[in-house]
Amino acid sequence: MFAVIILTVAIPNIYKIEFVFSKKYILFTNTYTIITILYMIFFILYYNNKITKRKEELDLRKRKIIKYPPSSINTEEVVDSEERYEELFAEIIEYFEKKKPYQNVDFNIQDLAAQLHSNSTYISRAVNMNTKKNYKTFVNKYRIKQIKTQLSDVNYDKYNLMYIYTSAGFKHQSTFNKVFKQVESMTPSEYIQLHELKIR
Incomplete structure (x- = not known):
């Protein structure tokens, strides 16, 4: 691209050649060429930046995996967590049997979480672990x-x-x-x- 610009400007001066093209046409050609070059530079820089960020994200994920390997999870903590979800599920069953909240069309998982002093993530997980179904089902x-x-x-x-x-x-x-x-x-x-x- 740079070569085209140089040749367009330099050749007429060196060989005293008069092009049939008008000065306006040459100016347009040069301007178009410069814009194309700038666009290509911007394109390269933009995607180079995207690739760099993606690599950094992948490196960060790898570091997290290395930092917290599955083998380092305490078995007692897992058992304790499962027991808590079983207890929460028992509370859900008791609440459903006594209060019948499902009869209210607008009753949702957030309402249940508020009633049981929990949160929707724990409620959903407790139901899923004990029924293999989602909360809606x-x-x-x-x-x-x-x-x-x-x-x-x-x-x-x-x-x-x-x-x-x-x-x-x-x-x-x-x-x-x-x-x-x-x-x-x-x-x-x-x-x-x-x-x-x-x-x-």
Whole structure:
């Protein structure tokens, strides 16, 4: 690129050659060339900086891994941690059985954490460790359990289905239908039909 600029300026002066190109065209060419060079320099510097930062991040991660190898974890601490999560899960079960918070459609994991003087991360981990399910699935299973109990009641027909699923904590029928099928492997209507056949 620099060579093009030098040749464009120098050759006419050395050999007294008159180009057919106008001075404006030559100025435009030189300006375009300089801008292209500056852009290339900026491009190289920018990506060189990105690569350097990435290398530093990788080095930092390696240092952390070396500093805290898995073998250095105290087994007693792990057991103690597991016991704490089991105790927290027992508190969650007790709270769900007594207070039935899942019946409130707006009740969330942060609300539960506040009630048990814990935090949402610990609640989520306690549920996952003891059920192998996430918090949302855990809550929905309680809701479906209540709905099944109500549907099993001989007098359930005095309530409509909307009342049954909203009182269990579902806001929309589409969500209720989807969750019910996920848990029971059948739709609510199929479950009702099957239950009615058993009664007969």
